[in-house]
Each structure stands twice: as C-alpha cells, then as structure tokens.
Amino acid sequence: MSDAVQPGAAEVRAAAEALKGAIDRHLAAIERRASKPDDVAEADAEVFSAFNEMAAAGEAYDELLYDVYDEVTPFEVPETDGAAYTGPEEPEALSVFIRRDYAVVDPRRLLAQARRVAELDPEAVGGDEDDVQDAAGRSMPAALGVLFGEFEPDEIASRHKEFGLEEGDATLWIVAAEEPAEPGEWLSSPFEAVDPERVVCRFDISEAFDGEEAENVP
Structure with missing residues (x-):
C-alpha cells in the first residue's frame, strides 16, 4: 500500500464510529422486535440485516486498527470450517456451546x-x-x-484471578435446532456432535489472534 492511500488515525476513528452506530442499530432492531411480537418475520429480518451490518463494520474496524496501530480487537467471528449455514431461517430452538480454558497459576x-x-x-x-x-x-x-x-x-470468568486462575482460549457457538431437546436427552454427552452447517454464529477469544496467523484461525 502506497503512502498516498495509507490509512491513518482518522480512518480508524471513522470505522470505530461506524461500528458504534451499527451496534446501536442492532440493539434497536432487537428492541423493536421485542415490542412487536405479532410481526416476527419482518422483525427477524431486520435483526438479521442489522447483525450482518454490525459484523461487517466490526471487521472493517479490526482491519484498520491492525493496519494503523498493529492492534487487534478482543473478539473474532471466524468461518466455521468453511461450512455454509443451512439450518432453518427461523430457528425455533437454539443450543449454546461454550468452552473456556483456564490455567491454575496459584x-x-x-x-x-x-x-x-x-x-x-x-x-x-x-x-x-x-x-x-x-x-x-x-x-x-x-x-x-x-x-x-x-x-x-x-x-468465575469475571473473577478468575481471585480463584488463582488465568484465562486461556474461549469460544461460544450458537447452533440452530428444529425443536428443543427432550429433558435429559443430551446430558450424557453434551458436546458429542455439532453440525457445522447449523452454526448460526461463533465467537472466539484467543491470544493466537495477536500473532501473524490470526486470520487462519478456524
């Protein structure tokens, strides 16, 4: 990239403001959906559009932050092993898969x-x-x-230092389901299988994103 088009502090600030605006619009869409339970389809479409806008704004901000300051944001929304989402457009149930790693330091x-x-x-x-x-x-x-x-x-996550722990990698997956599981159905093996084509979104936190290979984290 030549000096003439090299982004600077102003572009980073503009991207940050755009992300803030996208976050506000996403929250507003969610609030409107909550206040209009009779118009679910249109409200869901508005939330979905706002979500995509927020994701794009976050990616743009992250890239500029890295280009100008060699810094990264503390969150990522990476691809899910290249699998495209093929689940229901209006899921009636969700499963939330969370993993947090800790080191016992004290x-x-x-x-x-x-x-x-x-x-x-x-x-x-x-x-x-x-x-x-x-x-x-x-x-x-x-x-x-x-x-x-x-x-x-x-x-535990917010007070981990009090318990002698140090945070490691963390991930959160939102997976769409056709219907809620029966009580006790998955308790024996809660993480046995996740269909990558039903992962609505995924959020990873890792020090690996500070390295040169951050973009390759699946």
Missing part, C-alpha cells in the same frame, strides 16, 4: 477460596461440614467442585 489461592466457601455454607456444597472444609482445602478436584458448584461460569 493453587494455594484456589484451595483457600474453596475452603472459605465451604466454611461459609457447608450445606450448600454437600457433605459433613468438617469433611467438606478439609477436602476443599486439601484436594484440588474437591476445591474445583466447590467453586464451580457455588459460582456461575460467568462469575
């Missing part, structure tokens, strides 16, 4: 936090009070069971 902090939870409410984590407190303070599997049983995954 085992003593994790054990101490689990023991504190067990001391505050031993009945909530099950078992005899003394046994639960002792196990939570000495056994890593028991401590993890106490913490992840007491706190929601999103709270």
